[in-house]
Amino acid sequence: MRPFGFSWLAFLILGAPAAISAYFADNPHYHYYHETDAALVVSFKHTTPRIHECTPEEMKAFLAGLAWKPKHMQKAGLSCGSRERHNLDLLVKVDGRTVHEKATVPSGWRHDASVFLFEKFMVGAGPHKVEVYVRDTGAAGADYPYAYTEVIDFPPLGVVAVDFQKPSFVLHR
């Protein structure tokens, strides 16, 4: 008997791609992380204040300026406060060691939208003192107005996320 007209050797050779595909589609395994590993994630969305907020006096002048202008001219040259927002400064410490300290520019062409942050830090499994500091006023050198400090017990291969929801922090496990 000749399977599909092939010799047995030819037929067996034709099985090689299926065998290779079936094997290498799953094997060999790869070991990403071990039981001693864990990760801290700091992930949140936050809208920082505008660099220059519209004061009541400016708003009054702004509205007065609008009053006499026809509608198609109202936009040009008139504004109240700035569109741009402050950078967001984030400081993260694990067991007292600084693992992240960086200012993030708000998104958008004119930096007028929210800051989206995602930072991941590998830590060992077990308890760690985690400190997260946030400053959204762009005042470099000043104190961080929002702070979170906690000793978190990281389970083996666990991922724990710290989320900032002004003015507090939320822990997700």
Place this chain on the structure above:
Amino acid sequence: MDKENSQQDAARLLPAVIRPGWRLLGRITGFMDRIFTARLNPIYHLGAIGYFLFWILLGTGIYLYLFYDMSPDRAYGSIQRISEGQKWLGGIMRSLHRYASAAFALTVLIHMTQAFFSDRFRKNRWFAWVTGAAILPFMWFEGATGYVMVWDERGMMAAVAFSQWFDVVPLAVEPFSRNFAPGGTLNSLFFFLLSYLHLLMPCVMIIMLWIHNMRIARPPIMPPRPLAWAIFTWFMVAALINPAVSGAEANISRLIGAVEIDWFYLALFPAAHAWSISVPALWSVVLGAFGFVSVFPWVVRDPKAAPARPPIQLDLSKCTGCELCQKACPFEAVSIVPRADGRPFQWQVEFQSERCASCGLCIPACPFPALSMGEWSLDYFDRRIVELLAGKNKTMVFYCERSKADLSAVAADQRFAFLKIPCVGILGPKTVTTSLENGARGIAVFQCSPLNCHYRVTVSRVDTLRGELGGVPEVAVIDGPLPDPEDVKRRLEAFREGL
């Protein structure tokens, strides 16, 4: 005889850098020819096998899609139900889908390697090479997103890695990675988008495959039936013996430990992790490799290689617009356009020289004859044949310069007259009759392995020629490669004595 050894002729046409690979490929194809016969040698059908696997992927993918649930909570369960709830249909479909996708990547890789080392990637074939290379990222993205859809640990690994990749590209203001953090934003929209992309990619790939084959006449999109059935049978065996299963369900609150990797589609991710390659560096490596492969047609060249022949020239005063040359052209280099020279014919021929491979197949197809290629024309053939035979009862031997037949043992034999040709397709009935009228004792033609013709003359042109002449016993067609000069001598002498 122009050259004593057709093997050397063939090598001279190639850039030096690909010659070792070309010789190795020749040995492998020769071995496979012996086992499979030339007609069913899978190496000659790699493109068609790729299509066949693509059709399997499409069919099984449509079936799986009917039962797929696009939500983070139910995606994994829906795949499990396909595998376990309908083991003999859904389970097999899933296994076929996975293994055919891996084999598709493998086939494409071998197809590209074969095209490269057989010098079918440059000159007029640059377009097929570049458009083929452009399919690779789509193929890879399609394969990798398929794993994410399963939403097991391997899928999550791919999703997290993809997110890190795309987070450095200014596509969206919000990092994709935020989806895959505890308390993150992962929802059904992500799975809907993923499914949509996984469906969209094959549609894009069909268009790209069409573009890939635009400059090839009659591209095969199915391998010979016995080959297709045998391949399908083996995939069924693989699906039954080793059914595709999911790993543990994805859990975004947990790092990935040991995970199964599909080394055809996901190898980059563990490689980047193992060697701590940063995401921008990985982008550079991937884009650099892709760009490097794409420019092969222009960078792989050798000024010492034999010069290219000129493209076909047309004598418009003899052209009637009969379309026969267009039908003969394997590379879609001939267009039929409205007549522009005022002669009383409706159409005329127009050659696109950048698509012309200079194979000369159109020359004998033209009955008038309006075509030539440098010195090559039907008149040239007549002149050379008369010179070579000179009424001395010689056997006329035409040999394709790529046939890899070693003629050194008969090169000095006065019983034979040799004429090197670019391809056997250039021989027409007139060449045969001229040879016989000038006293040739038989005509022997050395061609490439019939399905391995450099110019895609997938059916032996000389067999067709035989039919056109109503069966001429004086013509013998001998398939290459014939690396043994004594074997060549034996065959030629047997043919001559047998007449």
